[in-house]
Amino acid sequence: MFYFTAVSKKVIPAIEGFFTMDPEAPRLLGTQCKACQTYFFPPERGYCRNPECDSEELETVELSHEGTLWSYSHNGYKPPPPYVSPTEEFEPFAVAAVELEREKMVVMGMVPKPYTHEDLKVGQRMQLVLDPLYETDEERVMVWKWRPVEGGGSK
Amino acid sequence: MSKEVAIAGVGMHPWGKWGRNFVEYGVKAARDALKDAGLEWKDVDFVVGGDTMRNGYPGYVAGSTFAEALGFKGTQIASVYGACATGAQAIDAARARILAGLAEVVLVVGADAAPKGFFAPQKGDRPEDRDWQRFRLVGMTNPNYFGLYARRRMALYGATSEDFAAVKVKNARHGLHNPYARYRKEVTAEEIAASPLVADPLRLLDICATSDGGAAVILTSIEFAEKRGLKVPRIAAINAATPTYPNPILDMPYIATDSWAVVQPDARGFKPSIAYGAYEEAGIGPEDLDLAEVYDLSTALELDWYEQIGLCGEGEAEAFLRSGATTFGGKIPVNPSGGLACFGEAVPAQAIAQVCELAWQIRGVAEGRQVEGAKVGLSINQGLFGHGSAIIVKG
Numbered sequence A: 001m002f003y004f005t006a007v008s009k010k011v012i013p014a015i016e017g018f019f020t021m022d023p024e025a026p027r028l029l030g031t032q033c034k035a036c037q038t039y040f041f042p043p044e045r046g047y048c049r050n051p052e053c054d055s056e057e058l059e060t061v062e063l064s065h066e067g068t069l070w071s072y073s074h075n076g077y078k079p080p081p082p083y084v085s086p087t088e089e090f091e092p093f094a095v096a097a098v099e100l101e102r103e104k105m106v107v108m109g110m111v112p113k114p115y116t117h118e119d120l121k122v123g124q125r126m127q128l129v130l131d132p133l134y135e136t137d138e139e140r141v142m143v144w145k146w147r148p149v150e151g152g153g154s155k
Numbered sequence B: 001m002s003k004e005v006a007i008a009g010v011g012m013h014p015w016g017k018w019g020r021n022f023v024e025y026g027v028k029a030a031r032d033a034l035k036d037a038g039l040e041w042k043d044v045d046f047v048v049g050g051d052t053m054r055n056g057y058p059g060y061v062a063g064s065t066f067a068e069a070l071g072f073k074g075t076q077i078a079s080v081y082g083a084c085a086t087g088a089q090a091i092d093a094a095r096a097r098i099l100a101g102l103a104e105v106v107l108v109v110g111a112d113a114a115p116k117g118f119f120a121p122q123k124g125d126r127p128e129d130r131d132w133q134r135f136r137l138v139g140m141t142n143p144n145y146f147g148l149y150a151r152r153r154m155a156l157y158g159a160t161s162e163d164f165a166a167v168k169v170k171n172a173r174h175g176l177h178n179p180y181a182r183y184r185k186e187v188t189a190e191e192i193a194a195s196p197l198v199a200d201p202l203r204l205l206d207i208c209a210t211s212d213g214g215a216a217v218i219l220t221s222i223e224f225a226e227k228r229g230l231k232v233p234r235i236a237a238i239n240a241a242t243p244t245y246p247n248p249i250l251d252m253p254y255i256a257t258d259s260w261a262v263v264q265p266d267a268r269g270f271k272p273s274i275a276y277g278a279y280e281e282a283g284i285g286p287e288d289l290d291l292a293e294v295y296d297l298s299t300a301l302e303l304d305w306y307e308q309i310g311l312c313g314e315g316e317a318e319a320f321l322r323s324g325a326t327t328f329g330g331k332i333p334v335n336p337s338g339g340l341a342c343f344g345e346a347v348p349a350q351a352i353a354q355v356c357e358l359a360w361q362i363r364g365v366a367e368g369r370q371v372e373g374a375k376v377g378l379s380i381n382q383g384l385f386g387h388g389s390a391i392i393v394k395g
Helices: B022-037 B062-070 B083-099 B130-138 B142-157 B161-177 B189-194 B222-227 B270-282 B299-308 B317-322 B339-343 B347-363
Strands: A010-013 A029-033 A058-062 A066-075 A093-100 A105-110 A125-135 A139-148 B005-016 B046-050 B076-080 B105-112 B197-199 B212-221 B234-241 B291-294 B376-382 B388-394
Touching (some): A066 A139, A105 B130, B005 B083, B005 B222, B005 B347, B022 B062, B022 B105, B022 B347, B046 B062, B046 B083, B046 B347, B062 B076, B062 B105, B076 B083, B083 B105, B083 B234, B083 B347, B142 B299, B161 B189, B161 B299, B161 B317, B212 B347, B270 B299, B270 B376, B270 B388, B291 B347, B299 B317, B339 B347, B347 B376, B347 B388
Parallel strands (some): B046 B076, B046 B105
Antiparallel strands (some): A029 A058, A066 A125, A125 A139, B005 B212, B005 B234, B234 B388, B376 B388
């Protein structure tokens, strides 16, 4: 992966506490209520949002790194800020909504190049990867994305 | 005690890109609504303004902004914001005050002057803000959410781009003679297919534009309307509600759903629950409707609404549309006004505009787009950050 070669840049997450920075096996970080066991992503920090649960004890847990494509779309035009385009000339990209079987929830993410919306099909297997969101002169800003599992879908 | 209120008058400023101050649009709509009701500004004892987020501070205090423009006279005011559902929440606030006996004649008014292009979040670096998260971390625009639902329809029910285009063709025809619509021109399936792909599978002409516009209603107590001899439509129900936890459907602007690993989701689902709450309050069902104004932010979303408001079964919307059921002469014309397809969205005015259309239709004065024998209508929309609203109007 190319970001190991440019050692001069600091590699940082696009947001703190949402995912691990393991380049080979990144994980989304959610929280789980210690009382009712329900999951949250983005990680809920203060209070359990289950209206039947009063708990304030939420622990950080790694979420499934594979799931099923619930649906997808793409951006043919550049989204407004705070979106930051990684390239000077905007390049369309796909977005994926992936259902996690264990946590029973759907989590969005961009789809990394070279995959486009034309490579996607509802119901196929997707896996979590770490990929640059954009770069500055000093930093490479990383985010989680969903990539099709090779040979692992209904394609 | 009746929970109904009377729609004594309605008024609108035409939708478009006029490039003027939003206050002007709202005041024009308010003055038209007063005239329509045969009432004067001095008769109004409560003003509810629908807020706009895109026009600086005057937009956040819309109630007093409009009251100032109409002439300060010590009127009670409220300012309400609920994204696309703003107008319905504003009407609900008006209804509550009338039913509590705290007001007799209420002006509800909303107007917007919208920028070109995608709706953008407020400026600033706010990683805790769901709206910041979806744009920064996933690049999710509003049309991306519509795209997800559309792709899902295609996968589950075999919907096609041609089905989506057929919604636009229908609505463009409906709006041809609506003097308040921004786009009054027939659109062909070929033109839609040739328009740029904005948010797969949706093309530019599948997605509603952002517009300038203003809409107003004058609500009164039933007693006041009767005293004045006003034979006017009534608001029979308003349901402006949140989903129940857990909501398993990805709603704007979230980047993940709730988890349904522990708690079972509501069997009905959030968007159907918006309509059914209103049906329950009005004591009617979808079979009693003569028309509906639904929030067609995209063509595919209109198909979702057919099912979510109970006009047809799940997966049947494409066939229902193709049968002609939702156009003039059909079982239940949907978006006789032309819908968002012909208006584009003027956020705080849109849900009020839906009610204006229901009132005109039920009064039988919707020239060039009249649904024959319209007596009962429903309007519905979804908000942002988990809420939506439905209003039922009866003759």
